[in-house]
Amino acid sequence: MDLRIPYFWTSTINDWKHLLQEDRYKDIIIQSLQWLVNNKMIAVYGFTIMPNHVHLIWEQLQMNGKEYPKNSFQKFTAHKFQKSLRSRNPGLIEIFKHQIIDRNFLFWQRDPLAIKIIGRDMAIQKLDYIHHNPLQMHWKLVTDPVKYKYSSAYYYETGIDEFNILTHYIDRF
Secondary structure, three states: OOOOOEEEEEEEEHHHOOHHHOHHHHHHHHHHHHHHHHOOOEEEEEEEEOOOEEEEEEEEOOOEOOEOHHHHHHHHHHHHHHHHHHHHOHHHHHHHEEEEOOEEEOOEOOOOEEEEOOOHHHHHHHHHHHHHHHHOOOOOOOOOHHHOOOEOHHHHHHOOOOOOOEOOHHHOO
């Protein structure tokens, strides 16, 4: 992923585990996005946090030291997931244990999907997709996308950004 180019980005929990089922883990993702937005490292145009993956329409604006914001996002969230699991559910942390050179646990699958957004029509299509993701038959998390808390659908319907992380896509595309 390049800086200053918007992407439709999907990152999945390792082995498609439903780690993000509980709100406390979704909140960790929100915290990371808030920090990156507040420090002007990213712009978020849309999102949804599903039980085992995250969809974002975002743009990396600047590096976090020597690190891309996407790497900071995954590192921060993995660290917080590990800390939370150790204190709240130590048995569950074992399913994320891996013997990798640079880490003992693997929460995010490697190589997230990153597709460049090449215009307003594509941005709208991807926003529609992520906003309707919680309604899919195999999820059935809500019956109205606006009612799903961990999504930008409410913002695009009401103009209220509950998490203070969003930039309207019209401001970019």
